[in-house]
Amino acid sequence: MVEALYLRIKQDIIAQIQEGKLQPGELIATEKELAQRYGVSQITSKQALNLLAAEGYVERLRGKGTFVKDTHPTVIVDSYKQDKSTLDAVALILPSMKTRIDQRLLDGIENYCRQAELNILVSISRESAFEESKAIERFRNSGVRGFIIFPVEQESYSDAILRLSLDRYPMVLIDRYLKEIKAYSVSSNxxxxxxxxxxxxxxxxxxxxxxxxxxxxxxxxxxxxxxxxxxxxxxxxxxxxxxxxxxxxxxxxxxxxxxxxxxxxxxxxxxxxxxxxxxxxxxxxxxxxxxxxxxxxxxxxxxxxxxxxxxxxQQEDEVCRTAVSLLTEQLAGKYEPRREFIDVSxxxxxxxxxxxxxx
Structure with a gap:
């Protein structure tokens, strides 16, 4: 299978960070420069940078550029219970990053989480129920405050998702609905x-x-x-x-x-x-x-x-805005599970x- 171009850009930048070619605090190439360097569109280069930011490798500052972060993402995960700033972290779990829909969801949720002053950690389950469950347990044990999950295609929900629902752990499902079980979800019509x-x-x-x-x-x-x-x-x-x-x-x-x-x-x-x-x-x-x-x-x-x-x-941006809004509602102590429908065109x-x- 041919690797998606945005993943190639992402991995190249990660390699440069790990090899010391890009130092903490250093300004990296812009979306336009990366697009020209790799022969891709700026949408593709933007997706690579957004994914790097979501995974904690870089920080994107409006009007200033993209900078290598001082802290490696694994350190952020390991320090949840020691670092007060990580108490505002939430987890996003997506089934894949193959389509523009996946990319728009990541971009939109990262944007609205940032506006809500929430750090975001991302895991790609690659359409594996096993990997999805592992990610949920890993993030939950690390102390994230809540979850936004786009479940994998399967006949039933994973036990990990069901446990989140039964425990009233702040969670929003995207494009899926737990029948006969109370949960927050947002779906297109x-x-x-x-x-x-x-x-x-x-x-x-x-x-x-x-x-x-x-x-x-x-x-x-x-x-x-x-x-x-x-x-x-x-x-x-x-x-x-x-x-x-x-x-x-x-x-x-x-x-x-x-x-x-x-x-x-x-x-x-x-x-x-x-x-x-x-x-x-x-x-x-x-x-x-x-x-x-x-x-x-x-x-x-x-x-x-x-x-x-x-x-x-689909109105992916509205799906993202609503998902983050429903999650922050739960983080504020309100619990009124419901399903929100977003119009399509x-x-x-x-x-x-x-x-x-x-x-």
Missing amino acids: NMGGVHTAITKLLERGHKQIAYISPEITNTATDERAKGYEQAFVDYGLSIDKSLWCMLSLQEIESGNSPGKVKQFLQEHPHITAVFTVNAYLAEVVRRALHEAGQTHIIHSTFDDVEHVFAYVR YFELEPERFEKEIL
């Missing part, structure tokens, strides 16, 4: 977003709409599937589940999903439109359609990605293609 996207396709005459998604293992995938179903019900049409390509978590994790998607599209030549439920599957489908010469098929997706016909855009990138409807 998953059902409404998919309902709008599918309705737009139906209004243009598309009835053979493929639905490509991970297996329904959590509230997010469940709500997005219900959005598809409700759009057909509202339109007075029956739902053809043979047009659903549901991928197991094992298929996705092992890298077998592209092959299954290609086979599915070949076996359903009458499909005129495809809806994918996330950015990863959108890229898988985009490549499959291109390789099969099926670029005439309309492609709509949840999350904004390039080279699609239309997409549902629908965008069509190539409206002229609707004039070439395939009925």
Whole structure:
């Protein structure tokens, strides 16, 4: 697997710090300079610097630049119970850093935590429930004041998350909801977003709409599937589940999903439109359609990605602001668990293609 460019930049800077080439307090290259040096966009270089700041390697000062921090991040973790400043630390656990959504969440949460004068420590679970649980226990034992967690894709929540909830440990879940257990969470309007996207396709005459998604293992995938179903019900049409390509978590994790998607599209030549439920599957489908010469098929997706016909855009910044607000509410001693929904928007990138409807 090719390493993400922002991770390469991050690791190069960490290596320079560890080798002494960059000293504590030293000003490092700007976003623009790093972008030019590595041949990437400033968004990518900014992400690398934000991640370094979140992990405690550097400090970013508005209007002044990015400086190497005096204290190594492992020292910060080890000194939670001795250093008063670390009493304001909270933990952020994300499943990956592969998509722009992941990067926006990290950037936004770091920004709002900084505004709330909260230090933030980050762990990437890499879609592993085991690593997620280890990170929770590690941070909890270190004395962090609270958690913001984007849980991994799985059928049930980890025991570590359940314990946080039962112990009323300050915690906010992103894009997931603990059914029948009291917890704070913030989610995009998953059902409404998919309902709008599918309705737009139906209004243009598309009835053979493929639905490509991970297996329904959590509230997010469940709500997005219900959005598809409700759009057909509202339109007075029956739902053809043979047009659903549901991928197991094992298929996705092992890298077998592209092959299954290609086979599915070949076996359903009458499909005129495809809806994918996330950015990863959108890229898988985009490549499959291109390789099969099926670029005439309309492609709509949840999350904004390039080279699609239309997409549902989440308000990641508002998700981040709300998540930090819900966490600070708990840190202030208030405990009123609830789920907050954030509106989404629908965008069509190539409206002229609707004039070439395939009925």
